[in-house]
Structures are given as C-alpha cells and as structure tokens.
Amino acid sequence: MFANRVIIRGFASSASSLAPKVAVVGAAGGIGQPLSLLLKLNPHVGRLALYDLVNTPGVGADLSHINTQAVVKGYKGADQLEVALKDADIIVVPAGVPRKPGMTRDDLFKINAGIVKGIAEAAVKVAPKAHILVISNPVNSTVPIVAEVFKKAKIFDPRRIYGVTTLDVVRASTFVTTIKGGNPTKTPVHVIGGHSGVTIIPLLSQTGINFTKEEVDALTHRIQFGGDEVVEAKGGLGSATLSMAHAGARFTDSLLRALAGAEGIVEPSYVYSEVGAKHGVEYFATNVELGYSIGVSLRVCT
Numbered sequence: 001m002f003a004n005r006v007i008i009r010g011f012a013s014s015a016s017s018l019a020p021k022v023a024v025v026g027a028a029g030g031i032g033q034p035l036s037l038l039l040k041l042n043p044h045v046g047r048l049a050l051y052d053l054v055n056t057p058g059v060g061a062d063l064s065h066i067n068t069q070a071v072v073k074g075y076k077g078a079d080q081l082e083v084a085l086k087d088a089d090i091i092v093v094p095a096g097v098p099r100k101p102g103m104t105r106d107d108l109f110k111i112n113a114g115i116v117k118g119i120a121e122a123a124v125k126v127a128p129k130a131h132i133l134v135i136s137n138p139v140n141s142t143v144p145i146v147a148e149v150f151k152k153a154k155i156f157d158p159r160r161i162y163g164v165t166t167l168d169v170v171r172a173s174t175f176v177t178t179i180k181g182g183n184p185t186k187t188p189v190h191v192i193g194g195h196s197g198v199t200i201i202p203l204l205s206q207t208g209i210n211f212t213k214e215e216v217d218a219l220t221h222r223i224q225f226g227g228d229e230v231v232e233a234k235g236g237l238g239s240a241t242l243s244m245a246h247a248g249a250r251f252t253d254s255l256l257r258a259l260a261g262a263e264g265i266v267e268p269s270y271v272y273s274e275v276g277a278k279h280g281v282e283y284f285a286t287n288v289e290l291g292y293s294i295g296v297s298l299r300v301c302t
C-alpha cells in the first residue's frame with residue numbers, strides 16, 4: 001500500500017547560514033574513509049568534520065590536501081564529539097561494528113544501539129537542526145533509536161532523520177541489469193520495507209521490465225541478501241564499505257542539493273511515516289522526495 005507513495009520532506013531552514021557543514025561520525029572506518037573522500041570531492045560541501053574514536057587527525061590531514069573547496073577537520077575521541085557536530089547541517093553516521101559471516105544485522109544491536117544513541121544525544125545538544133543520516137546497522141532499529149532521543153528532547157522532526165537504504169536500490173539496479181541488460185545508472189528499482197533480509201522488498205513489477213517467475217525469485221533473493229554476499233566474500237574482514245560509501249555519498253549529495261533549493265529529488269530512505277504509523281508501521285523505507293515543500297506531507301506518485 002506504500003509502494004506508490006512519496007513523502008515530501010520539507011526543510012524549514014538550514015542549520016546555519018554558512019557553507020553547508022557535513023559531519024561524518026565513524027570517519028576513520030571502512031565506510032567512513034571512502035565516504036569522506038567522496039564528500040571532500042562534492043562541490044556542495046563547505047565544511048567537512050571527520051569524527052571517530054581513532055585515526056581521524058590523519059584521515060583529515062590527508063583529505064585536506066585535496067584541492068576542492070570543502071574545509072576538512074579531523075576530531076578524535078569522545079571529548080571532541082560535540083565540537084565536531086556543532087552546527088552541522090548533515091550528520092552521516094557509519095559508526096559501529098560491521099557483521100562477520102554467520103551474523104545477522106540484529107546481532108550488531110547490542111553494541112551499535114549504544115553508539116548511535118550517544119551520537120544522537122550529542123546532536124540534540126549541539127546540532128538540533130541537523131539532518132541525521134543513519135548508516136549503522138541494524139538500520140531498522142538504529143533509526144528509531146535516534147528518533148527516540150530526539151523525542152525525549154522534544155525536538156523530534158521526522159523530516160530530519162533518515163535511515164540510509166540507498167545501497168539496496170544501487171544493488172537492485174546492478175543485479176537487474178546484470179541479467180536483463182541495460183544501463184544500471186538508468187534502471188531505477190523501487191525498494192521498500194526495511195534494510196534487513198526479507199524486510200527488503202524490491203518492486204520489480206514497477207520497473208516495466210518483463211521477468212519470468214524464476215527471475216523474480218532469484219533477483220528478489222539476491223537484492224534481499226546482497227549484504228551477505230559481501231560479508232561472505234570478505235571472509236570476516238567486514239561488510240560492504242566501498243559500495244556503501246558510494247550510496248551514502250549519493251544520498252548526502254541529494255540532500256545537499258535539496259537544501260540548496262533543487263526540487264524533485266527522490267531517494268529511498270527508511271523514515272518515520274505518518275501514513276505507516278496509521279497502519280501500525282511507524283518506520284518504513286520508501287521513496288522520499290527531498291525539498292522545501294513545507295506543508296505538504298504526502299503525495300501519491302503517479
């Protein structure tokens with residue numbers, strides 16, 4: 001029932017009138033480093049704050065030599081978290097532990113829930129208007145955790161909290177065109193639900209491509225378990241990092257362009273939805289239109 005719906009996300013104001021500040025939390029990690037590189041190359045980023053418990057001064061110094069406009073600064077250790085996040089427009093969160101073979105994303109909950117909660121609490125204090133982009137798994141749970149922290153502070157705004165599910169649609173486009181041909185960059189696949197196994201629901205019928213039942217079954221399974229493919233191939237050394245960095249950079253770029261006034265930008269995201277809440281599903285991944293359209297909360301996509 002949510003398949004054709006697009007939520008219009010409004011931005012009342014940017015967190016600051018200065019050049020947009022993006023903070024990456026977990027910036028020294030497997031996702032954090034390539035994501036920070038891609039953001040340093042993004043012309044819409046004015047200031048790039050790189051925070052981690054380790055190595056960020058080095059990563060920051062390295063990236064700062066690239067001759068693009070974003071001014072980079074590395075922050076290390078818990079006592080620098082708040083200064084790193086202060087007045088950020090966007091906080092991207094790939095902090096936390098990744099899966100090893102045999103684990104589910106839920107197995108990461110015990111460690112990552114606390115990490116994400118701590119980051120959200122700092123954001124409430126120093127960047128209450130930031131848009132928080134949650135990459136840390138299990139996304140189906142870490143997004144509600146961030147939301148609860150903002151609710152407790154009485155500043156919850158669902159238009160500012162996003163679970164990054166972009167990798168699911170990136171994979172879906174790749175896997176579909178691998179068997180059916182075509183340009184993967186021009187073959188969008190709407191993926192809804194959540195970001196974990198069978199909660200990842202690709203809407204292959206909406207692509208306009210003809211699939212056999214066997215193709216639908218095989219593609220659906222591959223899209224749902226694409227993360228496991230990478231976890232197993234890495235053999236205990238982590239999960240998807242480079243493709244996730246691409247996906248996270250794409251979502252951040254879309255949001256930055258929307259914050260700058262561009263219209264009609266649609267990305268998938270795992271968000272709080274009033275429509276979903278009415279049906280007992282508060283958080284749901286679907287296509288979301290990013291933009292200034294304050295006052296319009298929902299529209300049916302044709």
Ligand code: NAD
Nearest residue numbers: 026028029030031052094095096097098135136137167244
């Ligand atoms: P990683 O271990 O390589 O990097 C994680 C980084 O987080 C490390 O540098 C670590 O020092 C840092 N960190 C840990 N605790 C922190 C804290 N309290 N504050 C700041 N930084 C902290 O892991 P990774 O491969 O980059 O994956 C990170 C997370 O992203 C995992 O939970 C993984 O499951 C998730 N992930 C999500 C998606 C998605 O589609 N949403 C895709 C891939 C990975």
Ligand code: LMR
Nearest residue numbers: 099137226227228239240
């Ligand atoms: C992914 O989809 O690649 C991520 O959620 C990481 C994982 O654990 O599979």
